[in-house]
Amino acid sequence: MSNWRVSLSDLDYGPEEEAAVLAVLRSKWLTMGDETAGFEREFAALVGCKHAISVSNGTVALQLAYLALGLGPGDEIIQPSVNFIAAANMTRAIGATPVFAEIISLDCPILDPADVERRITPRTKAVVVMHYGGYLAGNQQLKELCDRRDIALIEDACHAPGGSELIHGKQVQAGNIGQLGCFSFFSNKNLATGEGGMITTDSDQLAAAVRSLRSHGMTTVTLDRHRGHAFGYDVPRVGFNCRPTEITAALGRVQLAKLAAGNQRRRELTALYHRLLAQRVPQVLLPFAGQAQHAACHLMPVVLPEGITRENVMLSMREAGVQSSIHYRAAHTMTAYEGMLDSAGQSVRLPLSEAYSSRVLTLPLHPRLSEEQVGIVVEALAAAVSGASGQ
Ligand SMILES: *Cc1c(COP(=O)(O)O)cnc(C)c1O
Numbered sequence: 001m002s003n004w005r006v007s008l009s010d011l012d013y014g015p016e017e018e019a020a021v022l023a024v025l026r027s028k029w030l031t032m033g034d035e036t037a038g039f040e041r042e043f044a045a046l047v048g049c050k051h052a053i054s055v056s057n058g059t060v061a062l063q064l065a066y067l068a069l070g071l072g073p074g075d076e077i078i079q080p081s082v083n084f085i086a087a088a089n090m091t092r093a094i095g096a097t098p099v100f101a102e103i104i105s106l107d108c109p110i111l112d113p114a115d116v117e118r119r120i121t122p123r124t125k126a127v128v129v130m131h132y133g134g135y136l137a138g139n140q141q142l143k144e145l146c147d148r149r150d151i152a153l154i155e156d157a158c159h160a161p162g163g164s165e166l167i168h169g170k171q172v173q174a175g176n177i178g179q180l181g182c183f184s185f186f187s188n189k190n191l192a193t194g195e196g197g198m199i200t201t202d203s204d205q206l207a208a209a210v211r212s213l214r215s216h217g218m219t220t221v222t223l224d225r226h227r228g229h230a231f232g233y234d235v236p237r238v239g240f241n242c243r244p245t246e247i248t249a250a251l252g253r254v255q256l257a258k259l260a261a262g263n264q265r266r267r268e269l270t271a272l273y274h275r276l277l278a279q280r281v282p283q284v285l286l287p288f289a290g291q292a293q294h295a296a297c298h299l300m301p302v303v304l305p306e307g308i309t310r311e312n313v314m315l316s317m318r319e320a321g322v323q324s325s326i327h328y329r330a331a332h333t334m335t336a337y338e339g340m341l342d343s344a345g346q347s348v349r350l351p352l353s354e355a356y357s358s359r360v361l362t363l364p365l366h367p368r369l370s371e372e373q374v375g376i377v378v379e380a381l382a383a384a385v386s387g388a389s390g391q
Contacts, residue, residue, distance in 0.1 A: 005321030006373045009188040009366045012255075012262055020250040027246070032215075033223050035249035042256055043183075043198050046162065047175040051207035053199045054249060055214055058158045058184025060242040061197035062128075063090040065180040068199075068209035069152050071096050071125050078119050079128035079156075080111045081330040081353045087128050087156050088331045099124070099342070100332045102350050104138060106303050107287045109356050113141035120149060121343050130156040131174050133327070134190065134266075134296030135288045136165035139177045143167065146178075153178030157200075161191050162263045163296035171294065175200040180210075185248065190262060190296055191255045193248040213239045265367040266297035269374055273300055273363065276378040281385055299327055300365035302381070303356065308388045310361060316384035322377050323364060330357040 024035060036054050044052035055061050071077065073095035079087050081100035091098040102115040111129045127146055129139060146153040157163075160174035161183055175181025175198075185196030199210050215221055217239030220230040270292045277286060285303035288295065304310055310326075317324050331337055332348045340348050363377050 004323045006364045008323040008364045010368045012367050016254045020254045024246045024250045035246040039249040039252045047173045047200045049176045049200045050202045053210045054244040055197045055242040057195050058197040059086040061182035061199045064210050064213045066094050068206045075125040076123040077126045081332045082109050083130045103352050110137045113138045126152040128154045131160035134159045134163050134298035140167045155181040157181045158184040159298035160296045162259050164294045193251040196248040214242045262367040267292045270297045272374050280382045300363040304359045312388045313384040317380045320380035322380040325362040327362045
């Protein structure tokens, strides 16, 4: 699909995925059915929570999580600005207000619990934490803070299926920390089905709300009527169509079985990157150094030295056939979010998030990457950084 010598990510697909899709096609049942139910069961077991509800993508997972909690106009949702735009967009989409908070540090670009606490107002109804790059940090403090202040904690766990963090002496899986966990199975994620998403929760009530919102607010689903279990339905609340297909569920089950091995390979490659980068490009900062053991290692970010033009580094790496990317431009600097004021009426300033966003560079990382390719990337970065410094 690409001419890169080393591409940023790659699907880990084989004959198992092909067979799973073919079986669905031959079954002639294409929307939410047994494959979806099986995928939900298996995903709930991975996360260690009671409910997993499959939806059509990660963005609607966030939207339904907000709506299931009853969030809407007038409510504030504290969240990181260093995130993919979906969490902020869905906040706006439901009429609520995103309040951007600072990251812990340049080498731990995850929501800072102390800064979250400073930004709480009487309108704060939820906090969204994003497990950046598949790493988890600060969740014990966030959980205690949210519990104490009666605020919901939502995980944007799109980077982190299979990642976990030690909380009160227990290793807790991503998606089982807050009231609701949201996952994406977009093509470049650790578990990829093209499009797809999942919402996890231990709450029966939130699970019922999500299930209802997923399918028009209807009281029965097509499969029940097909099987003769139900003939009519009511619509007690307004909902959407965020239903997944059986094809994505079948792909998801095969991918789920590969997740642990894929994440382990990502950890090994991350360790190799860190070793080589420390030798060859000591000027770059390595976020999460030494923290891969329980991480999902979705991304391989480096922070470039100050004063280096990132675009030149990326161009130079492209010449060497190496794809790189930026995760992420800070949300509060996007045109649609420009000019936002904080609760004190000041324009939003997040110096650490802004510095991180302007200096971060994401290197290729996926389970099919070879050690030789890691070497190629490191050499390309070394040459690019020394070239850019000399200009
Ligand atoms: C991918 C992603 C999303 C959105 O998921 P989609 O399935 O693409 O809608 C949201 N948040 C984060 C952190 C992501 O990486």
